[in-house]
Amino acid sequence: MKKWSMLIFISILLVVSGCRPSAFGGQVVIDWVDFIHIDGKEYDGIHSGVLADESFVGDKVGTVKFKVADNVKNTSYKIRDGDAAFHEKGTEIFQIKDHPHLIAVKNDRAINGYRVYFSRDNDIEYHWNFKDMPIEKVERIEIYQTDPPAGNIMISKLTKDEDVNSFLQLLVNSEENPNFQPNRGNADPIFYEMIFYTDEPIAYKYYMQFDGETYFWSPWDTSIISNEIQMFIDRN
Known part of the structure; x- marks a missing residue:
């Protein structure tokens, strides 16, 4: 579901x-x-x-x-x-x-x-799903916060191999939880767009959200990301 x-x-x-x-x-x-x-x-x-x-x-x-x-x-x-x-x-x-x-x-x-x-x-098949992304070819990652009035605002850019690999590993290790319900006690979750650059003309884009307590995304069903990902947010 x-x-x-x-x-x-x-x-x-x-x-x-x-x-x-x-x-x-x-x-x-x-x-x-x-x-x-x-x-x-x-x-x-x-x-x-x-x-x-x-x-x-x-x-x-x-x-x-x-x-x-x-x-x-x-x-x-x-x-x-x-x-x-x-x-x-x-x-x-x-x-x-x-x-x-x-x-x-x-x-x-x-x-x-x-x-x-x-x-x-x-x-020709659509091949921009996360499962299709050649993780080993990702050269850099950009993270944008989605702000409807202002558009997308870049808040972080990862270019070092160790940062790129660590960020990707957190996504790979995210735990599927299709029954997860975000905390809406104070406000709607914050939306992020994650852009993954390889040597291809199209960079891969996926969405992540934060409800004030939990980071989550939906590579297919909703999955929970370790809060360790916070260290890569807002580094500019």
């Missing part, structure tokens, strides 16, 4: 997660996945990855022609070339160098300035 902390992310795995009648006038509201359709291919947003560096961005391959969110109310609408779920008309689309199944668009609120997408064409 997935915990509440994963529910805010899981809807992006669906093309259209659902349609529901509005309380006003009975109109249908469509919840769109974050996608871009270009050159006959549909690209889905990579929810557990970010662009590793702007140097991986290649040539412009097109622009968004139509934003479907807020504009399409018909559930039988057929996606067309140039459509995007959430990007405005005119948004430029770029290829990731040497990776034809990856594209990117500029996004000021995204870590490293771009939102990245991948195509499932040719049976």
